[in-house]
Every structure is written in structure tokens, then in C-alpha cells.
Amino acid sequence: MDSKTVESKVEPVSSQFGLGYITSYKSNLESLKTEVQKLEATKNSVRDSVDEATKNGEVIVNVVEIWLKKVDATVAEAPAQQEIPEDDTKIYQVLEEGNFDRISYSKPSTLKEIQQALKDPNIFRIGLYGTDGVGKTTLVKELAREVEKEKMGHLML
Incomplete structure (x- = not known):
């Protein structure tokens, strides 16, 4: 080349x-x-x-x-x-x-949402569900303390 x-x-x-x-x-x-x-x-x-x-x-x-x-x-x-x-x-x-x-x-506090629902006279039952380990039991225990402290009514677990 x-x-x-x-x-x-x-x-x-x-x-x-x-x-x-x-x-x-x-x-x-x-x-x-x-x-x-x-x-x-x-x-x-x-x-x-x-x-x-x-x-x-x-x-x-x-x-x-x-x-x-x-x-x-x-x-x-x-x-x-x-x-x-x-x-x-x-x-x-x-x-x-x-x-x-x-x-x-x-998100807005789930605890606060449940507390608001408990004050609503038209709501009789609240279900709580989710995957393992997300804090459902902890949430319910805290909710029970708040209900007792504020005398919101009855809470059946």
C-alpha cells in the first residue's frame, strides 16, 4: 500500500x-x-x-x-x-x-386517625392490618394508653 x-x-x-x-x-x-x-x-x-x-x-x-x-x-x-x-x-x-x-x-399519624374515628359516633369497629413488623401491636398499645388517659370510651382488643 x-x-x-x-x-x-x-x-x-x-x-x-x-x-x-x-x-x-x-x-x-x-x-x-x-x-x-x-x-x-x-x-x-x-x-x-x-x-x-x-x-x-x-x-x-x-x-x-x-x-x-x-x-x-x-x-x-x-x-x-x-x-x-x-x-x-x-x-x-x-x-x-x-x-x-x-x-x-x-403520613398523617395513624394513631391520630384512629383517635378521630373513635370520636365519631357512627363508627363502631376499626380494623387494623398490615405486614409483620410494621408496628400494629405497638400502635394498639399506644392507642389503649391514649383512650384510658383521655377517657374516650371503650376499647376492646
Whole structure:
């Protein structure tokens, strides 16, 4: 091959992808894989906080639920082992969006809701249910103390 043939083959490749893209391909791929791992780790941390908050009866902030779905979609679209997408900034953007001021908020106190229901003359029975470990027994014990203290009426457990 003569030098003109080599030049004609190299020029389209370097102008199409940029010489920096080709020379930095391996480090870019490793960086992208690292960012995907960070994104998954952040998602797992947020998911753990969401699970704990849910277990405690808190309401999850809507933007957190949306972000978790967005992460799942982004990770599913993550490049195969040897591919770097043209727009590799999406992973960085989604990772940055995962910094939340709050993940959940407390619902109005269930105890206060039950106390209000006990004062309603049209309510005769209140059921309490939930998964193991969420504090149903603790809630009922506290309710019994409050009923006795405030003389709200009769409480049958």
C-alpha cells in the first residue's frame, strides 16, 4: 500500500469518530462501565431507603419512584461490553438526578386517625392490618394508653 491509500483510509475514520475517540476508546469504555456500576449502587442504596421507609409506613416521594424506573431503563440500555453509545452522558445525568433531599414523608399519624374515628359516633369497629413488623401491636398499645388517659370510651382488643 502506498501512502495515499493509507491516508484515504485513515482520514474517514478519524473525521467520523474523532482521533481522541479512537485513542481513548478503552479508557472511555472503562469509565462508562464504572459509571454504570455507580448508578446501580446508588439505585440499590435508594431502593433500600425506600423499602425501609415503606416498612415504616411512610409515603415515597413520587420523583424517587420515577427515578428508580429511569435507572432500570438506563441500565437496561447500557452498552454491551465493547460498545460506547454516541450519547454517553445519559448515565451521568441519571446518576446526578439521584441526589434527593428526601426519599419519603410521614403520613398523617395513624394513631391520630384512629383517635378521630373513635370520636365519631357512627363508627363502631376499626380494623387494623398490615405486614409483620410494621408496628400494629405497638400502635394498639399506644392507642389503649391514649383512650384510658383521655377517657374516650371503650376499647376492646
